[in-house]
Amino acid sequence: MTSSQFVQLTEKETLIGRSVKRKEDNEKLVGKAVFGADVKFKNMLYAGIYRSPYAHAIIRKVDLSKALKMDGIIAGLKGSDMTALGYLKPLSPFPFQSRDPFRRGNPRIKFFDHYCLATDKVRYVGEPVAAIAGTDRYLVEDALEAIEAEFEPLEPVLDSEEALKKDSPLLYNDWGDNRALYFHVSGGDVDAAMKKADIIVKEKIYSGRFTGTPIEPRSVVADYDAPSNLLSVWDSTQIPHNIARLIQQTIDLPGMKARVFQSRVGGGFGQKWGFYPEEIIVPLLSIVSRRPVKWVETRSEHMVGTAHAREQVHEVEAGVMKDGRIVGIRDHIVANAGAAYPVGGLASIVTSAFFVPGAYKIQDYEADITAAATNKTPYGAHRGFGKAEPAYVIERLVDIIADRLSMDPSEIRFRNFIPPSEFPYVSATGPRYDSGNYPEALRQAMSLADYWGFRQKQKELREQGRYVGIGMALVVEPSSSTRMGSYNAGYYSVRIRMDPDARVFIFLSGGEEGQGHITTSSQIAGEILQVPFDDIHVVEGDTLACPVGSGSYSSRFSVVGTSGVFGAAGILRDKILAIAAALMKCSVEELDLASGKVFRKARPDDSLTMQQIAQAAYYEVFRLPEGMEPGLEMLYHYRDPNIQFQSDERGRVAMFSSFPYDAEIAITEVDINTGFVKIVKFVSVHDCGNMLNPMIVEGQHTGALAHGIGGALYEELAYDANGQPLNTTFKDYLLPTSMEVPEFVLSHLITPNPFTPGGYKGAGETGTIGPPPAISNSVEDALKPLGIKLRKTPLSPVYIKSLIMEKLGGKNV
Amino acid sequence: MSKINITVEINGQKKSAEVEGRMLLVHFIRESAGLTGTHVGCDSTNCGACAVLLDGRAVKSCTVLAAQANGRKVVTVESLSDGGKLHPIQSAFLERHGLQCGYCTPGMLMSAYWLLSRNPSPTEEEIRKGIAGNLCRCTGYQGIVDSVKLAAERMKEAK
Numbered sequence: 001m002t003s004s005q006f007v008q009l010t011e012k013e014t015l016i017g018r019s020v021k022r023k024e025d026n027e028k029l030v031g032k033a034v035f036g037a038d039v040k041f042k043n044m045l046y047a048g049i050y051r052s053p054y055a056h057a058i059i060r061k062v063d064l065s066k067a068l069k070m071d072g073i074i075a076g077l078k079g080s081d082m083t084a085l086g087y088l089k090p091l092s093p094f095p096f097q098s099r100d101p102f103r104r105g106n107p108r109i110k111f112f113d114h115y116c117l118a119t120d121k122v123r124y125v126g127e128p129v130a131a132i133a134g135t136d137r138y139l140v141e142d143a144l145e146a147i148e149a150e151f152e153p154l155e156p157v158l159d160s161e162e163a164l165k166k167d168s169p170l171l172y173n174d175w176g177d178n179r180a181l182y183f184h185v186s187g188g189d190v191d192a193a194m195k196k197a198d199i200i201v202k203e204k205i206y207s208g209r210f211t212g213t214p215i216e217p218r219s220v221v222a223d224y225d226a227p228s229n230l231l232s233v234w235d236s237t238q239i240p241h242n243i244a245r246l247i248q249q250t251i252d253l254p255g256m257k258a259r260v261f262q263s264r265v266g267g268g269f270g271q272k273w274g275f276y277p278e279e280i281i282v283p284l285l286s287i288v289s290r291r292p293v294k295w296v297e298t299r300s301e302h303m304v305g306t307a308h309a310r311e312q313v314h315e316v317e318a319g320v321m322k323d324g325r326i327v328g329i330r331d332h333i334v335a336n337a338g339a340a341y342p343v344g345g346l347a348s349i350v351t352s353a354f355f356v357p358g359a360y361k362i363q364d365y366e367a368d369i370t371a372a373a374t375n376k377t378p379y380g381a382h383r384g385f386g387k388a389e390p391a392y393v394i395e396r397l398v399d400i401i402a403d404r405l406s407m408d409p410s411e412i413r414f415r416n417f418i419p420p421s422e423f424p425y426v427s428a429t430g431p432r433y434d435s436g437n438y439p440e441a442l443r444q445a446m447s448l449a450d451y452w453g454f455r456q457k458q459k460e461l462r463e464q465g466r467y468v469g470i471g472m473a474l475v476v477e478p479s480s481s482t483r484m485g486s487y488n489a490g491y492y493s494v495r496i497r498m499d500p501d502a503r504v505f506i507f508l509s510g511g512e513e514g515q516g517h518i519t520t521s522s523q524i525a526g527e528i529l530q531v532p533f534d535d536i537h538v539v540e541g542d543t544l545a546c547p548v549g550s551g552s553y554s555s556r557f558s559v560v561g562t563s564g565v566f567g568a569a570g571i572l573r574d575k576i577l578a579i580a581a582a583l584m585k586c587s588v589e590e591l592d593l594a595s596g597k598v599f600r601k602a603r604p605d606d607s608l609t610m611q612q613i614a615q616a617a618y619y620e621v622f623r624l625p626e627g628m629e630p631g632l633e634m635l636y637h638y639r640d641p642n643i644q645f646q647s648d649e650r651g652r653v654a655m656f657s658s659f660p661y662d663a664e665i666a667i668t669e670v671d672i673n674t675g676f677v678k679i680v681k682f683v684s685v686h687d688c689g690n691m692l693n694p695m696i697v698e699g700q701h702t703g704a705l706a707h708g709i710g711g712a713l714y715e716e717l718a719y720d721a722n723g724q725p726l727n728t729t730f731k732d733y734l735l736p737t738s739m740e741v742p743e744f745v746l747s748h749l750i751t752p753n754p755f756t757p758g759g760y761k762g763a764g765e766t767g768t769i770g771p772p773p774a775i776s777n778s779v780e781d782a783l784k785p786l787g788i789k790l791r792k793t794p795l796s797p798v799y800i801k802s803l804i805m806e807k808l809g810g811k812n813v
Numbered sequence: 814m815s816k817i818n819i820t821v822e823i824n825g826q827k828k829s830a831e832v833e834g835r836m837l838l839v840h841f842i843r844e845s846a847g848l849t850g851t852h853v854g855c856d857s858t859n860c861g862a863c864a865v866l867l868d869g870r871a872v873k874s875c876t877v878l879a880a881q882a883n884g885r886k887v888v889t890v891e892s893l894s895d896g897g898k899l900h901p902i903q904s905a906f907l908e909r910h911g912l913q914c915g916y917c918t919p920g921m922l923m924s925a926y927w928l929l930s931r932n933p934s935p936t937e938e939e940i941r942k943g944i945a946g947n948l949c950r951c952t953g954y955q956g957i958v959d960s961v962k963l964a965a966e967r968m969k970e971a972k
Contacts, residue, residue: 021907028915029903031850031890035916038849137840138833215854215862215950216916266852266916267950299855514914514951699910699956706953730859730948738941738954 015527016758019695022519023538024512028264036219036236036263037296044221045074047285047295048140049278050130050147051305052122055158055375055723056169057151059120062130067146072139075289077281078130082115087252088284090115093342094246094275095486107183107350112172114341116250116280122151123171123339124377125725126304128277133285133293156723160313160336160372171339171373180340181371185353187428187650188364190319193328197319201401206792207389207772209311209336209717210710212382213735214513216266217297218276218306222283226290231258231283238268238513239551241487244543246275247283258283262541262551268513269707270381271306273553274343278305303728307343307380308717311336312352312389319364320401324415328364331356331393337371338378345379346371347483351386354429358394359438359474359661360416365428375723383707385554387478388769392793395473395773399780409472409777410446414439417474424642424754430652431478432642433659434761435751436687441663442474445685448745449665462785467670468680469784471777474663475769478656479555479762482643486550490643490657492560493547494568496525498576498632500618502596502610504529504536506568509549510561511541515764516696517557521565523692524758528569529576530593531610547635555762559658559753560640562692566757568636575632579613582625642755658753658761660688662701664770666778672786672808675801677713677779679742686766687749690759697763698746704767706741711768712775714740716794819883823848824892832879838872839863841879842889850890850919854948861947864920864927865889871927873920873946890919893926901971902926902964911960913951921947925961933969937962 027033050062064076082088090113096102102109118129130147134140157163157171163178171178194200221234231251237243240260247258265272278295285293297305312335319328335349353367371379384391398416402409417438418425425433446452454470461468482490495507506521522536539545552561573593580598581588584606592601599607614632616623621630644654667681684705691697714734718726727733752759772793779800780790786807792799820829823846830845842851842865851874854862858876865874866888874887893900902925905911912918921944928935928943935943940961941954949957 022910025907025912025915026899028912028918029890029899029906029922030894031848031919033915034849035852037853038843138835213950214914214916215860215948216852216914217854265914266854267914269950296853299857299860514912516913695910699913699952702953702955703913703949703951704953707950729857730855731857735948735950737945737948738958739945741954743955744953 015523015533016692017690018693020519020523020533020693022516023522024516024518033264035216035266036221036234039221039234039263039294041223041292044292044294045133045135045289046137046140047131047133047282047293048144049128049281049301050144050149051301052118052125052127052129054122054151054153055125055156056154057122058154059118059122059129060150060152061148063148064130066148067132067143070139070143070146072135073132073143074135074291075133075285076130077117077284077288079115079117079119082117082119088115089250089252091275091277091280091342092246092249094242094344095347095483095488098485107181109181109346110175110179116277124375125723126301126377127339128281131281131285133289156375158374158376158719158723160334160374163372163374164334164370171375178373179370180337180373181346181349182368183350183353184368185429186366187652190328190330190364190366193364194319197327198322199320199404200317201320201397201404202317203397203400204791205314205316205393205396207310207312207392208793209308210715211308211717212269212271214267214269214271217299217302218272218278219296220278220282221292221294222286223292224283224286224290229256231256233258233283234261234263235279236265236272237262238265238272238553240511240541240543241509241548242550243275243279247279250280251283260543262511265511265513268552269383270385270553272513273381274307276343299730300728303733304377304725307345307382308338308377309345309348309379309382310389310711314393316356316393316397318397318401322405324405324407324412326360326362326401326416329356329362331367333367333369335369335371335379336374336376338374338376340371340373341378343378343380348381348386349379352389354431355387355478356390356394357428358391359418359476361418363428376719381553383704383765384477384768391475391769392773395475396776399777410442413442413474430644430648431654431656434642434753434755436659436661437749437751438474438661441661441685441687441749442472444747444749445472445663445665445683448685448747449667449681449683451665454667467672467782468667469778469780469782470665470667471774471781472663472665473770473774473777474661475766475773476659476661477555477762477766477769478659479765480559480640480657481554482640482655484645487548488550490640492564492638493549493635494564495547495633495635496568496572498572498614500611500615502531502535502614504531506536506538506565507546508538508540508561509547510552510557512552515552515557515700516693517561520562520692520696524562524565525569528566528573530595555764558692558760558763559756560638562758562760563756564636564638567638568634571634571636572632575634576610576613578628579617579624580608583608583613583616583623657755660761660763660766662686662766662770664774666774668775668778668782670779670782670800672804675797675804677795677800679709681745682742683745684767685747685749687751688763689753689761690750691748692758692760700764701746701767702744704765705744705771706736708768708771709741710736712772712793713795716796817880819880821882822886824889834880836879837875838877838879838882839874842874842887848889848891852916852919854916859948860917861920861924862917864923864947866923866927871924890922893922901967905960905964905967909960909963910956911952917947917949921949921957925964929965929968934965
C-alpha cells in the first residue's frame with residue numbers, strides 16, 4: 001500500500017477537516033435509536049443470572065428445581081450442565097485465542113478452562129453460577145431468589161502482592177501459585193545505565209482500580225433458528241466479528257453459524273471489548289428453549305460482572321544524571337488481574353510493560369510484569385488500555401526526580417523529550433512513534449496556564465494560608481493496536497457500493513459506540529466521490545452484511561478505519577473515472593469529478609452525471625471497458641504500515657501504530673479541612689494529527705478528560721476484607737457530574753501522522769490518561785508546604801485528609 | 814402477585830394496563846407502552862437516563878412505580894419533536910455536539926426541558942446544576958451545557 005493510491009485532496013474540497021454536524025444524532029435525539037435493551041421479538045424470554053455472593057468458595061449445591069416450577073419460567077442452566085450439554089466448551093481466552101504459543105513463551109500465560117457458569121468453585125463476587133429464562137423479567141427475578149445454592153467459603157485473596165506470596169490461598173489449585181501471566185521486555189543495557197547515573201530514584205507507585213462504566217449496561221439478545229442452524233445475537237459489544245467467532249468456538253454444535261449484530265451501543269470505553277460469560281449463557285438459553293432470549297445487565301451487576309481495570313503496583317527505579325537527564329529505567333510491575341477470566345485484561349496488562357518510558361528518549365529500559373490472580377472482578381480493557389498505568393508512573397516519576405534535583409518539573413521534561421527531529425522514533429521496546437512535537441506542546445500548555453505567572457501568584461497565596469498547586473503531564477497514548485491470534489491483526493476492511501441512483505453505501509467492518517463513524521466516513525467518501533453528504537449511508541455492526549474485522553477500540557477508527565474508507569472510496573472513484581473515459585471516449589487523465597458529475601477538464605460542459613455512469617455499470621455492461629467487472633461495488637482492505645509483526649534484531653515487535661499525545665496542566669486548590677480537591681483550571685494541548693472533524697475530536701477529547709478526572713479524584717472500586725465489593729451503584733461509585741468537570745482550556749497542535757492517508761492519529765483516549773498524573777502532580781505541589789507525598793490514585797477527600805492528619809497530628813485545622 | 818388496573822396518559826395518549834404493584838414506571842413506558850426512547854442506566858436514581866416528565870415535573874422513572882402514575886400525565890422524549898421537526902432543545906444538542914453515544918440523551922433532554930420551563934435564561938452555573946442529576950460518560954458535559962445555553966436563546970427568540 002502506498003499513499004499514491006489515495007486521492008490527493010485539493011483546496012476546493014472542504015468536507016474533510018470541517019466540523020460537519022453528525023448524521024447519527026437525529027435518531028438518538030428523538031428516541032428512535034435501537035440499543036440492545038430495545039430489541040424485542042415475539043415470544044421472547046427474559047434471562048436473569050444468579051451470581052456468586054462469595055469472593056472465593058466451593059460450590060456445594062445449585063438446585064434450580066423450585067425456580068423452574070414457578071410461573072412463567074421456561075428454562076434454566078447451572079454449572080453441572082456445562083459438561084452435560086456435550087457441545088459446550090470452555091470460554092476461549094480473548095484476545096489470545098491460540099493458547100499454545102503462550103504456555104511457555106513471553107508473555108507466559110496460565111490458562112484455565114472457565115465455563116460460562118461456574119462449575120466447582122466461584123472466584124469473585126458476581127461470577128455467574130446459574131441462569132433462568134422466563135416470560136417476564138419480574139418473574140425471572142422471583143425465580144432467581146428461589147434458587148437453592150450452598151457454598152463453602154474459602155479464604156479470599158485480594159491484594160496482588162499477598163497473592164504472590166508462597167503461603168497464599170490459590171485460586172487455581174493446579175497452577176501451584178497465583179501467577180496468571182509473566183512478561184518481560186527489555187531494550188538497551190539498563191545495568192550499565194544505572195552504573196553511570198549520578199543518582200538512582202526509586203519509588204513505589206500504585207494505580208487504583210477504576211473502570212469505564214458506560215451509561216448503557218451490557219445486553220445480549222439471542223435467537224437460535226434450528227432449521228437453518230443460525231444463531232443470531234444482538235450484542236452491546238465493540239467487537240461483533242470476534243464475538244461471532246468466539247461463540248462458534250464455544251458452542252460447538254456441528255455446523256452452527258453465529259451472526260452478531262452490534263446494536264447501537266451506549267458507550268464502550270473498552271469494557272465492551274471483552275468476551276463475557278453472558279455472550280454464551282444467553283445463546284445457550286435460546287438453544288435450549290428454542291425461543292429468543294434477552295438479557296439486560298443491571299448497574300449493580302455491571303459493577304461486579306463487567307471488567308475492572310488499572311489496578312497495578314510499580315516498583316520503579318530511574319538512573320538520573322545531575323543535569324536531569326534520565327539514562328535508564330527499570331520497572332517491576334504487579335497487576336491485580338482479578339479472577340483472570342478471559343475478558344481481555346491480560347493483553348492490557350502486557351501492554352503496560354511496553355510504555356513506561358512515555359514521551360522520553362530512554363533507550364535503556366526494562367520491565368517485568370506479573371498478573372496476580374485474585375478474588376476480584378476480572379481485569380479487562382478500559383479506555384487507555386494498559387497505557388494509562390505506565391503513563392501515570394513515568395509522569396509522577398519525572399516530578400519526583402525534579403523534586404530530588406530541586407529543578408522545575410518542566411525542565412526535566414524538556415531535557416528528556418524525544419526530539420521532534422527523531423520521528424518516526426523506535427522506542428526501547430519496539431513500537432515506532434509516528435510523529436510529534438512534545439516540547440512545543442508543553443510550551444503551549446505552559447503559556448495557556450500562565451505557568452510562571454502562577455508560580456509568582458502561588459507564593460502570595462501560600463502566604464495567605466491557601467494550598468494551591470500546579471502540575472503537568474505529557475502523556476502519549478499508543479493507539480490502534482494489533483494482536484495476532486484474533487481479527488485484531490493490523491487491517492481494516494471496507495466495502496463500498498454506489499447504486500444506479502448514485503447513492504453510496506459504506507459497509508464498515510467495525511461498529512461504533514458514539515464516536516461518529518457514520519459522519520466521518522460520509523465526509524471522506526463524499527469528498528472523494530463528490531456526491532452529497534446526505535446521499536451516503538453507512539452500514540455497520542452486522543457480521544454477515546459487513547466485511548470481517550476486529551471492531552472499534554484502541555482509538556483505531558481514525559487511524560485504520562478512515563484509511564479503509566479513503567482506500568475504498570478511492571478505488572470506486574478510479575472505476576467511475578475509467579467507465580466515464582470509456583463512455584466519453586477519452587483518457588482518464590482528461591477527466592475530473594466534481595458535484596456529482598464527471599467532466600472533461602478542458603471542456604467542463606462535456607460531462608456525464610454519476611447516475612449515467614452508475615447505470616451503465618449495472619445495466620449496460622457492454623459499454624464498459626474490455627474485461628471490466630460490472631457494477632460499482634468494491635471491497636478494500638487497508639493494511640496498517642506502521643505495524644511490525646516480525647521481531648527485529650533485538651526481538652522487538654510493534655503492535656501500536658499511532659501515538660497521539662496531550663500536554664496537560666492542572667491548577668488545583670486543596671481544602672485542608674476536608675481534603676477536597678478543587679480543579680481551578682485545566683489546560684490541554686492535544687495532538688492527534690490532522691483532524692477530520694474538529695467538533696468530534698474536541699467532543700471525544702473533552703469526554704476523555706472528564707473520564708480521567710473521575711479516575712484521578714473520585715472513582716475506585718473498593719472491596720472489604722471478605723472480598724465483598726463496597727460500591728456497586730452510582731451512589732457510591734462516583735462518576736464526575738456536570739458540577740465537578742471544569743470548562744477545559746483546549747488547544748490543538750497538529751503533527752500529521754505520516755503513516756495514514758489522512759494524517760490522523762487516534763483521538764478518543766489520550767485525555768483519559770493525563771488527568772491522574774497531572775492532578776496528582778498539582779495536588780502534591782499544593783500540599784508541598786506540608787511535605788505530603790502522594791503515592792496512589794484516586795485522590796479522594798478521605799485519602800488526602802488522612803495524609804494531612806498524619807502531618808498535622810490528627811486535628812482539623 | 815396481585816395486579817391493578819392503571820391508566821396513564823403518555824404523550825397525550827391514554828394507556829391502560831393491568832400491572833403488578835411493583836412494576837416501575839420506566840418498565841411501563843418501555844414494555845407496556847413500547848416507548849424505548851427512555852433508557853435505564855442504573856438501579857439507584859443516579860444516572861437520570863430514565864428521566865421523563867410526570868405532570869410537568871422531571872422525575873427519574875426507574876424509581877417511580879407505574880401505579881403512582883395512575884391517572885397522571887407522562888411526557889417522554891418521543892413527544893419532544895413535532896412531526897419531523899426537532900424541538901429547539903434537540904436541534905441545539907445536534908448543533909453543539911451535546912451527545913455522543915446518545916444513551917443518556919433522552920434523560921438529558923427531559924432535564925433540560927424541565928430546567929428551561931422553570932428558568933428560561935439560566936446561567937452556566939444554573940445549567941450545570943440543572944443537569945447534575947444526569948450522568949454522561951461521553952461528553953464531559955461541555956457540549957451539553959453549550960447546547961442548553963443555545964436552546965435557551967432560541968426558545969426566547971421564538972417567544
